[in-house]
Amino acid sequence: MIPTNIGKTLPRFGFALLVALSAAGCVWVDDTEDLKAFTREQQARPSGRIEPLPQFKPYESFVYEGSSLRDPFRSLVKSENNRAALTDDSVKPDTERLKEYLEEFSVDELTMVGVITEPGQSQLWALIRDPNNEVHRVHQGNYLGNDYGEVVEISERSLELVEIISNGRGGWMQRPRTLSLDKQD
Secondary structure, three states, rough: OOOOOOOHHHHHHHHHHHHHHHOOOOOOOOOOOHHHHHHHHHOOOOOOOOOOOOOOOOOOOOOOHHHOOOOOOOOOOOOOOHHHHOOOOOOOOOOOOOOHHHHOOOOOOOEEEEEOOOOOOOOEEEEEEEOOOOEEEEEOOOOOOOOOOEEEEEEEOEEOOOOEEEEOOOOEEEEEEEEEEOOOO
């Protein structure tokens, strides 16, 4: 037969068992001579030296006196003709012409891989590889790159082109670029 007050005695028994097990872990050792020897050995060693704090230079205040000077971001001469003098109306891209296939890519994405000539002709054709690994023939007068780059000269080792880029002031300017023959290792 099972006693009816088992629900009350079981937690008490579990608690008593827990206290007995935790007290069993606390064992008194009479021989602590090895611990005392280790402590004496550590105390006999020379103690470490603590480095002194570094010397800091005292803060020297500075008074900025350039506030009375001219603003370097403003024009030296105020003139209505300044903007016109900075832009060259003769340089501008031809936006009316149809773009060629290689104008879809940046010049940095294009690689010159070779040069060929037609039999009996002296005109050089550059071989350009696009990012899709397709090779295209390009001759003087063709366009390539995003910045309206026109091929102006092809040699055995390089291709010269002139790009038309924005000058940042509402106008356009020309920039020369060179594609060199990719060295095969």
